[in-house]
Amino acid sequence: MNKMTIEEIETALKPIADWQLSEADGATAIERVFRFDDFVQAIAFVNKVAERAETAGHHPDIHIHYNRVRLVLSTHDAGGVTSKDLEMAAAL
Numbered sequence: 001m002n003k004m005t006i007e008e009i010e011t012a013l014k015p016i017a018d019w020q021l022s023e024a025d026g027a028t029a030i031e032r033v034f035r036f037d038d039f040v041q042a043i044a045f046v047n048k049v050a051e052r053a054e055t056a057g058h059h060p061d062i063h064i065h066y067n068r069v070r071l072v073l074s075t076h077d078a079g080g081v082t083s084k085d086l087e088m089a090a091a092l
């Protein structure tokens with residue numbers, strides 16, 4: 001799986017609402033924050049994400065902050081973002 005360039009990622013993100021490029025600590029990833037009414041709804045979403053991730057064999061990092069869920073996707077083997085991450089982002 002080929003690591004995408006920053007330009008390729010930005011182009012690919014255009015049709016995927018609210019996902020952003022993230023380059024914290026030099027590690028390229030894509031991420032999005034989802035907001036819910038409360039913790040219970042946030043966890044229900046996380047459970048759906050988990051099911052989808054298991055089916056695809058591709059798993060976002062999941063940060064839960066009460067009613068906010070931040071998902072971060074990268075392909076570890078490639079050391080960056082690949083089409084697998086974009087596919088998963090679109091699904092989520």
Ligand SMILES: C[C@H](O)[C@H](O)[C@H]1CNC2=NC(N)=NC(=O)C2=N1
Pocket residue numbers: 057058059060061073074075076077078
């Ligand atoms: C062996 C297994 O398929 C790999 O470790 C998978 C699992 N899930 C993964 N998820 C994500 N987001 N990136 C990966 O590189 C990754 N690798």
